[in-house]
Amino acid sequence: MTKPEGNSGTLTALWAAAVRRDPEATAVSERQRRVGYGELDEISNCVARLLVERGPSRSEESLGRVGIWLNKSVEAIAAIYAVLRSGAAYVPIDPTGPPRRAAAVLSDCAASWLITTPERAESLRACAPELMERVSVLCVGAEWEEALTEYAGAERVYVPTSPDDVAYILYTSGSTGTPKGVVLTHANARAFVDWAAGELELTAADVLSSHAPLHFDLSILDVFGAVACGGSVALVPDSWTGLGAGLVRFVREQDVSVWYSVPSALRRMADAAGGGELADTRLRVVAFAGEEYPVRHLRALRDVVPASSVLYNLYGPTETNVCTFHRLGPEDLAADAPAAPPIGRPCPYATELVIEATGELCIGGASVMRGYWNDPAKTDASVIQTERGSFYRTGDIVRRRDDGCLLYVGRKDTMVKVKGHRIELGEIEAVLELRPEVAEAVCVVAPDEAGTARIVAFVTAARGGGPDERALRRHTREYLPTYMVPEKIEVVSSLAYTSTGKVDRRSLMAAAGS
Numbered sequence: 001m002t003k004p005e006g007n008s009g010t011l012t013a014l015w016a017a018a019v020r021r022d023p024e025a026t027a028v029s030e031r032q033r034r035v036g037y038g039e040l041d042e043i044s045n046c047v048a049r050l051l052v053e054r055g056p057s058r059s060e061e062s063l064g065r066v067g068i069w070l071n072k073s074v075e076a077i078a079a080i081y082a083v084l085r086s087g088a089a090y091v092p093i094d095p096t097g098p099p100r101r102a103a104a105v106l107s108d109c110a111a112s113w114l115i116t117t118p119e120r121a122e123s124l125r126a127c128a129p130e131l132m133e134r135v136s137v138l139c140v141g142a143e144w145e146e147a148l149t150e151y152a153g154a155e156r157v158y159v160p161t162s163p164d165d166v167a168y169i170l171y172t173s174g175s176t177g178t179p180k181g182v183v184l185t186h187a188n189a190r191a192f193v194d195w196a197a198g199e200l201e202l203t204a205a206d207v208l209s210s211h212a213p214l215h216f217d218l219s220i221l222d223v224f225g226a227v228a229c230g231g232s233v234a235l236v237p238d239s240w241t242g243l244g245a246g247l248v249r250f251v252r253e254q255d256v257s258v259w260y261s262v263p264s265a266l267r268r269m270a271d272a273a274g275g276g277e278l279a280d281t282r283l284r285v286v287a288f289a290g291e292e293y294p295v296r297h298l299r300a301l302r303d304v305v306p307a308s309s310v311l312y313n314l315y316g317p318t319e320t321n322v323c324t325f326h327r328l329g330p331e332d333l334a335a336d337a338p339a340a341p342p343i344g345r346p347c348p349y350a351t352e353l354v355i356e357a358t359g360e361l362c363i364g365g366a367s368v369m370r371g372y373w374n375d376p377a378k379t380d381a382s383v384i385q386t387e388r389g390s391f392y393r394t395g396d397i398v399r400r401r402d403d404g405c406l407l408y409v410g411r412k413d414t415m416v417k418v419k420g421h422r423i424e425l426g427e428i429e430a431v432l433e434l435r436p437e438v439a440e441a442v443c444v445v446a447p448d449e450a451g452t453a454r455i456v457a458f459v460t461a462a463r464g465g466g467p468d469e470r471a472l473r474r475h476t477r478e479y480l481p482t483y484m485v486p487e488k489i490e491v492v493s494s495l496a497y498t499s500t501g502k503v504d505r506r507s508l509m510a511a512a513g514s
Contacts, residue, residue: 087159181373437465
């Protein structure tokens with residue numbers, strides 16, 4: 001089949017170049033298992049060969065979309081490259097989600113293939129038999145091993161693709177309750193990956209952690225950033241992603257040099273590494289995205305990672321991937337620093353537009369999605385056209401500093417209205433987290449028994465702390481107007497998180513209203 005050299009702007013070409021560079025180098029590590037580029041190339045080629053030769057769409061130019069419903073594993077990474085080299089787009093499905101949601105995603109994107117486990121395939125046959133009649137399924141296990149045997153040593157599969165072809169579709173929660181598919185091309189991904197490889201000075205000696213699940217956009221840096229430099233990606237065990245001590249142990253055991261995750265994971269790690277467990281590691285880059293990182297907690301992180309390591313705040317919704325960045329300096333951690341570091345300036349491939357001095361951030365440029373899958377109306381509603389071109393409306397409110405740096409203010413859709421007042425819940429959370437006995441604070445709006453909207457705060461205790469509701473209420477009154485003081489402050493042992501590692505605000509809203 002066609003060689004990848006002519007498709008230099010694709011993720012497939014990035015992979016082929018890494019294999020040629022050093023087939024013996026470790027590509028992926030999973031617990032005690034390490035797989036080299038050459039071996040992973042063989043595995044993904046066998047699977048790609050099966051997809052192309054046996055798929056229901058083999059008479060068409062492309063397989064279209066292929067669902068991957070697997071836990072993070074060597075097989076999952078091989079599946080991604082198998083799909084890409086077969087000319088299709090991969091659609092990662094949340095491994096923690098229920099079968100009905102998986103079925104909704106597969107049906108929406110009209111997947112031709114599904115790569116999953118036998119147990120998950122059976123669960124889909126039980127809840128969506130019509131879907132499973134038209135989707136070809138490859139199960140990791142006996143079927144997978146049979147494919148590796150049958151196609152061992154086969155001619156390399158590289159179905160022609162261009163930078164403008166769709167590489168993957170990431171499904172995110174929709175406001176209507178129906179998942180929405182964000183369509184990203186090879187060029188969209190390469191704009192970010194190529195920049196990140198240069199900015200973070202990635203080399204073949206680097207080991208990148210893979211904390212984010214594959215259906216979360218943070219995984220793009222982990223999976224493809226490692227390939228861009230010929231380094232390796234170390235897969236965090238699913239059972240460890242929420243454990244601070246486990247993640248610290250992972251960094252040490254896997255010799256991780258580049259870490260990228262949501263702030264909540266790093267906060268747990270910093271709390272668990274108070275004894276200096278991270279200080280002598282190879283960590284040289286610690287990057288975070290997806291949530292605000294309060295400066296008080298950043299100082300704690302700075303204290304436990306190697307003094308030579310650099311910290312990055314990377315910003316961007318799934319629709320744009322990372323589009324702005326900020327490399328933290330001493331001024332960001334100073335006593336008089338703002339509550340959270342800035343989101344910085346646009347990456348070289350991105351252009352920004354801020355509606356008014358403090359307003360909604362809109363992003364244009366090479367990393368911006370093609371659109372929402374099969375939903376032109378939603379796509380059109382998310383974009384504004386200007387004389388400078390088209391810009392995606394992020395829904396995030398920002399403020400521009402005098403030096404041009406952008407500061408995150410809040411979400412348009414979390415600007416709530418309570419008792420006639422417009423309130424940014426993040427401001428209340430920041431005030432609560434000023435208290436040393438509070439580890440984390442999250443505020444939601446929920447109706448009381450009479451149906452009136454009220455603010456409810458959930459807080460967790462810092463190490464050795466014991467938050468008291470009355471004391472916290474007095475504290476908030478010192479900083480906030482009366483209408484912003486939570487009517488209820490509940491101390492909880494822990495907060496619920498979504499599969500992407502963010503705070504599960506929907507479950508908190510349900511708890512607040514019960």
